[in-house]
Amino acid sequence: xxxxxxxxxxxxxxxxxxxxVSREPLAEDLVSDYxxxxxxxxxxxxxxxxxxxxxxxxxxxLVVAAGPFSGVFLPSGAKTNFSAKSPATGLxxxxxxxxxxxxxxxxxxxxxxxxxxxxxxxxxxxxxxxKVEVRPCEKLWGMGAIKTEKALKDxxxxxxxxxxxGPAGExxxxxxxxxxxxxxxxxxxxxxxxxxxxxxxxxxxxxxKSVPVADMAGLRxxxxxxxxxxxxxxxxxxxxxxGLAQVTTWSNSIGALPTRNFRQNFYENAEALxxxxxxxxxxxxxxxxxxxxxxxxxxxxxxxxxxxxxxEGPEYETTALIGSNCALGSIEEVAYANYMCxxxxxxxxxxxxxxxxxxxxxxxxxxxxxxxxxIEARFGSLDAFVEIVKLIAARKGIGEPLSRGVxxxxxxxxxxxxxxxxxxxxxxxSGYESRGAPSMMLAYMTCDIGAHHNRAWSITHDIAVGRxxxxxxxxxxxxLQHVRPLFDxxxxxxxxxxxxxxxxxxxxxxxxxxxxxxxxWDDLLxxxxxxxxxxxxxxxxxxxxxxxxxxxxxxxxxxxxVPDGPxxxxxxxxxxxxxxxxxxxxxxxxxRNGRPTAKTLxxxxxxxxxxxxxxxxxxx
Amino acid sequence: xxxxxxxxxxxxLCQLVCSVVNFGENNPKKAGIRVVSRLFTxxxxxxxxxxxxxxxxxxxxxxxxxxxxxxxxIDPDMCTNCGVCVETCPxxxxxxxxxxDYPIKCVACGECARLCPRGVLDALADVRKVAS
Amino acid sequence: MNMKVTVEIxxxxxxxxxxxxxxxxLDLPEGATVGDALAAAGLVQxxxxxxxxxxxxxxxxxKLSPGDKVAVFPPxxxx
Numbered sequence: 001x002x003x004x005x006x007x008x009x010x011x012x013x014x015x016x017x018x019x020x021v022s023r024e025p026l027a028e029d030l031v032s033d034y035x036x037x038x039x040x041x042x043x044x045x046x047x048x049x050x051x052x053x054x055x056x057x058x059x060x061x062l063v064v065a066a067g068p069f070s071g072v073f074l075p076s077g078a079k080t081n082f083s084a085k086s087p088a089t090g091l092x093x094x095x096x097x098x099x100x101x102x103x104x105x106x107x108x109x110x111x112x113x114x115x116x117x118x119x120x121x122x123x124x125x126x127x128x129x130x131k132v133e134v135r136p137c138e139k140l141w142g143m144g145a146i147k148t149e150k151a152l153k154d155x156x157x158x159x160x161x162x163x164x165x166g167p168a169g170e171x172x173x174x175x176x177x178x179x180x181x182x183x184x185x186x187x188x189x190x191x192x193x194x195x196x197x198x199x200x201x202x203x204x205x206x207x208x209k210s211v212p213v214a215d216m217a218g219l220r221x222x223x224x225x226x227x228x229x230x231x232x233x234x235x236x237x238x239x240x241x242x243g244l245a246q247v248t249t250w251s252n253s254i255g256a257l258p259t260r261n262f263r264q265n266f267y268e269n270a271e272a273l274x275x276x277x278x279x280x281x282x283x284x285x286x287x288x289x290x291x292x293x294x295x296x297x298x299x300x301x302x303x304x305x306x307x308x309x310x311x312e313g314p315e316y317e318t319t320a321l322i323g324s325n326c327a328l329g330s331i332e333e334v335a336y337a338n339y340m341c342x343x344x345x346x347x348x349x350x351x352x353x354x355x356x357x358x359x360x361x362x363x364x365x366x367x368x369x370x371x372x373x374x375i376e377a378r379f380g381s382l383d384a385f386v387e388i389v390k391l392i393a394a395r396k397g398i399g400e401p402l403s404r405g406v407x408x409x410x411x412x413x414x415x416x417x418x419x420x421x422x423x424x425x426x427x428x429x430s431g432y433e434s435r436g437a438p439s440m441m442l443a444y445m446t447c448d449i450g451a452h453h454n455r456a457w458s459i460t461h462d463i464a465v466g467r468x469x470x471x472x473x474x475x476x477x478x479x480l481q482h483v484r485p486l487f488d489x490x491x492x493x494x495x496x497x498x499x500x501x502x503x504x505x506x507x508x509x510x511x512x513x514x515x516x517x518x519x520x521w522d523d524l525l526x527x528x529x530x531x532x533x534x535x536x537x538x539x540x541x542x543x544x545x546x547x548x549x550x551x552x553x554x555x556x557x558x559x560x561x562v563p564d565g566p567x568x569x570x571x572x573x574x575x576x577x578x579x580x581x582x583x584x585x586x587x588x589x590x591x592r593n594g595r596p597t598a599k600t601l602x603x604x605x606x607x608x609x610x611x612x613x614x615x616x617x618x619x620x
Numbered sequence: 621x622x623x624x625x626x627x628x629x630x631x632x633l634c635q636l637v638c639s640v641v642n643f644g645e646n647n648p649k650k651a652g653i654r655v656v657s658r659l660f661t662x663x664x665x666x667x668x669x670x671x672x673x674x675x676x677x678x679x680x681x682x683x684x685x686x687x688x689x690x691x692x693x694i695d696p697d698m699c700t701n702c703g704v705c706v707e708t709c710p711x712x713x714x715x716x717x718x719x720x721d722y723p724i725k726c727v728a729c730g731e732c733a734r735l736c737p738r739g740v741l742d743a744l745a746d747v748r749k750v751a752s
Numbered sequence: 753m754n755m756k757v758t759v760e761i762x763x764x765x766x767x768x769x770x771x772x773x774x775x776x777x778l779d780l781p782e783g784a785t786v787g788d789a790l791a792a793a794g795l796v797q798x799x800x801x802x803x804x805x806x807x808x809x810x811x812x813x814x815k816l817s818p819g820d821k822v823a824v825f826p827p828x829x830x831x
Contacts, residue, residue: 073640100632107647129718150660158657159649182659208718210645220640227633227735234804234823235762240629240737247801250827254798284663288631293737295629299663310663460826463798464769501762501825 005214006068006515007031012110012132014125016198017058017117021132026111032517033605035489035527036067040112041083041094042531046538046609048114055087055190056172056197058118064105064163064203065112067491068515071103071211074223075230075502076292076493078102080163080180086189086449087197088174088350088405089426091546092538093189093449094488097163098289098297099181101205102491104161108207119199122170124152127205128160140201142167144343145179145192146311152204160206166345168393169196173403175350175428179342183312184289184297187347189427189449214516222509226502230293233500240286243296244315245275251320255567256432256440256459258325260379261356262422262556265433266565267324277331278314287312294495302335304382311339314348320431321352326359327379337385344393350405353428355388357406357421358398366415373397419555424451435557436567437462439473442580445551446477448535456480457498467567470576474584482528489528530604533596537609540595540618547593551581595619621671627738628665630655634732634741641731642724650717652726667740670713670726676705684722696722754779755818759793765800765826780816787812789822801827 003009004026011024034043041063053059062084069077080102086093105113108127115125119134122141126133140148145166152162162180169176169192176192177185186192195201213219230236238246251257252270259267271277278298287297297312314322314334322341323334341348355377361367362377369376373391375398377384391399401412406428410421422429427450434441443456456477465472483504487494490511496502508521519527539546561571585592589600598619601610613619632655635648643650656666672692677685684698685705694705699722706714706723714723726744733745759776766772776793786803790812802825803810816822 072646073636103648107649153660208647208649210639210643210647210650213646216640216644227737231737234807235802235825236737237807238802238804238809247827250798250801254827285659286629287659288629288737290631291633291636292631293633295631295737297629299659301663310659460765460768460799463796498764499825501764503763 003212004031005212006072007036008106008109008111008209008211010110012113012127013116014113014132014134015116016119016123016134016200019134021134033527034531035486035524036070036111037065037079037081037491038083038094038096038485038488039527039531040065041081042092042534044114045083045085045092046534049085051541053085055085055090056193058116058198060085060194060197062115062191062194062198063112064115066102066105067489069510070491071106071290072213072514073219074291074492074510075226075496076289076294077491078289078292078493079488079491080105080186081488081491082178082186082191084191084194086427087172087193088190089450091425091449091542092535093191095178095186095188095191096488097178097180097184097186098493099161099184100290101161101163101180103211103290104205104207106207106211107209108205109209113203115198115200118197122199122201124202124204125200127203129207129209137201141170145169145177145345146182146343148202149179149182152202156204156206160204162202162204164202164345165192165195165200166343166393168345168403169193170201171393171395171403172196173346173392173395174405175347175354176345177347179345181312183342185342185347187349188452192345213514215513218513219510222506222513226496226506227293229502230496230500235500236293239294239296239499242275242279243298244317245278245298245319247275247316248319248323249274251316251432252324253566254459254463255436255562255565256434258320258429258431258433260327261325261353261360261420262429262433263360263420263560264564265435265562265567267327269327269329270324272330273319273323273328273334274331281330282332282335284310289493292493294500296495300335302332302339304333304336309336309339311335311342314338317431318348318352321349321356322385325352325356326385328382328385329380333382337382337389340386340389344389346389346393349430350428351389351392353422354392354402354406354409355385357409357417358388358402359384360420361413361415361417364415366413366417367398371398419559422451422554422556424553425449425550427451432459434459435562435572436467436570438467438470438572438576438580439476441553441557441572441577442473442584443477443480445553445577445581446481446584448532455485457484467570470579471583474580474587477584478587481532482525485531486524486528489531526604530606533601533604534606534609536590536596537601537606537613540613541616544618547595548581551594553577591620621743623667623669623743624738624740625664625667628655628667628740629738630657630665631737633735633737634667637731637735641729642727650720650724652713652715652724653732654715668711668713669744670709671711672728673710676709676714679704679708691728692725693727694722694725699723753782755782755784755816757784757789757816757818757820757822759789759822759824761793761795762823762825765824768799768826769794784816785812786810786814786816786822789816790824795824799826800824
């Protein structure tokens with residue numbers, strides 16, 4: 001078999017129902033069409049998960065994939081992508097994780113793992129090079145996500161890289177996370193619940209093999225330039241000190257910090273949650289992903305009611321959704337709440353949002369102490385936060401509707417709460433309130449997995465060209481929706497580019513050196529657009545009514561002006577939103593209902609997908 | 621030899637570049653240095669690497685290990701991969717790998733020290749100076 | 753008396769706004785601050801995240817000295 005440069009060359013397929021483990025050579029067209037990581041995930045989920053499959057049933061598949069840059073000599077080839085049909089949205093979902101898993105998977109000899117079926121008893125997947133076993137682990141079931149990682153490291157050794165779920169994942173909370181490296185999460189879209197539904201508590205990997213590259217001398221030259229440029233970067237030290245926590249102050253200053261369930265975008269107490277306070281009050285040690293000079297991971301200590309805990313974080317998203325959005329009083333309180341979510345195996349973004357939604361419902365009288373089982377669910381209460389997330393993870397009391405996401409909880413509780421259930425497509429909104437940032441609003445509305453910021457982050461574009469300007473914003477969002485997810489395909493972190501300004505040319509030069517393929521950066525962007533459309537097609541195939549209605553923000557954002565802060569009184573109108581969407585769909589080559597046309601799919605090499613959707617009468 | 625372990629972030633770039641420079645491969649297990657996470661117990665990282673103390677020289681039953689320019693070197697042609705040096709090393713700094721038929725150890729090339737983003741390994745760069 | 757100051761704008765930040773140069777040489781009055789330099793370079797508030805002067809993190813009120821290099825980076829944009 002020809003060595004495939006940049007790849008381990010093998011897909012590992014594990015059927016948990018039968019206990020069967022099989023290996024498939026990595027297909028050339030899979031690599032040339034979909035690159036890796038998120039691209040592999042989108043491909044396998046579209047091709048192998050049948051329409052209508054229960055996301056938490058044995059028919060769903062979990063695809064864990066590294067990319068060609070993962071584990072290779074370059075800055076932070078550290079990203080592992082988890083894809084499946086999402087229990088939060090019923091659509092394609094993915095989430096990625098840093099740490100040390102991606103390279104380890106390739107060193108063990110695999111570019112991806114496809115997990116199928118459901119194990120008869122709680123189990124974990126053991127991988128050490130060619131030795132692959134599904135091992136029963138009843139004793140770990142019910143254990144916290146991080147405690148599980150420790151238990152497996154104690155048993156297997158520190159060189160094993162381990163992904164785990166907590167009780168929330170076991171119980172099918174739709175925003176349950178996958179956890180790795182003591183506090184890093186693939187948090188979004190409920191990938192932890194998919195693992196739990198398969199009775200899969202953990203994946204443990206160790207590998208001793210090499211990842212072949214096409215041109216080692218060329219790779220070393222580019223990588224050396226990149227590492228040197230990072231070392232000389234004057235902002236590196238800020239990143240090493242504060243990581244992502246530094247953004248809290250900035251976000252508050254421009255009116256984007258989610259506050260009190262996104263009613264406000266300015267938190268009067270933001271200083272208490274700043275990166276500086278994180279560093280001075282709770283920081284213990286800097287903690288890096290694989291081969292990364294930035295070390296944005298901040299290992300911290302938090303005390304609460306006589307208990308001292310250690311955790312990684314909180315970073316910005318957590319500080320925003322748990323901190324200001326629930327109006328907590330200090331960075332240490334945020335850190336403890338972060339720790340609770342990590343152990344329970346809950347996404348801190350959706351988890352924070354679910355608690356904030358509960359607090360608003362409680363303060364408005366939509367739910368009462370009778371509903372909450374006595375919890376005074378008021379903004380600012382860490383006690384309430386802790387009790388509510390425990391109920392969510394256990395799916396008991398108010399935790400049951402909340403465990404299905406804020407959209408479902410609003411449907412259960414009514415009282416107009418749909419208007420402030422802050423989500424798109426069933427996925428809770430991440431850390432940027434966007435009434436004063438039309439392109440960012442559009443980015444959230446059209447993000448393929450639901451309201452997540454990582455596909456297109458464009459607030460600075462809004463600030464640069466005008467925060468009320470609508471025209472031209474869609475083009476920027478689309479450009480970012482192709483370039484940023486490319487990093488998730490390549491299996492490399494994009495922070496070195498987006499934050500420290502490492503030029504994209506470096507990555508364009510890395511690609512041929514690693515893979516031996518001659519694709520230009522523009523060629524890669526076309527592949528990224530293909531993946532974007534394949535993900536959209538998944539939704540179109542899934543539901544006859546899928547389309548424009550799924551791309552809407554909660555009503556709060558176009559009916560309530562911002563009450564205070566730097567953007568007081570600003571708002572975005574329903575008409576603005578429609579104009580943004582029209583322009584976006586037109587530029588994408590989709591119809592005005594947000595469905596890709598057959599012509600667009602064919603242009604992107606998805607002719608068979610076009611034929612399938614045409615035959616179903618879903619597109620024209 | 622004193623490493624500035626308090627600054628280590630556990631990124632393992634040292635392991636990766638070691639395999640790249642000394643074996644021409646991307647393979648952190650094929651390296652003469654190890655980063656060990658002690659986060660769970662002590663909230664810190666450890667780095668395990670040879671300090672060129674030479675205890676293994678006398679331990680080697682076939683005389684395959686010698687000191688050259690202050691650097692302890694294993695002659696791959698003489699080495700029988702018996703594992704005695706691995707067992708003897710007081711620092712646990714000789715590493716076996718299934719694809720390499722002799723123990724892997726630091727040869728003081730200094731590349732890890734050059735790339736370490738935190739200067740944890742500056743002391744290893746000094747060894748290179750002595751060696752060259 | 754005026755002083756010469758250089759503003760170095762991170763490439764990823766310069767790309768956000770058409771016409772924004774990566775390097776701007778400025779002639780500023782004595783006592784000028786980082787905020788003055790950024791405004792003169794065409795950077796509106798909110799557009800930048802980190803500012804470093806002489807290897808140290810600075811803010812808008814930091815006073816500049818002749819020959820200073822002001823390095824500007826975008827606000828964080830998350831994973």
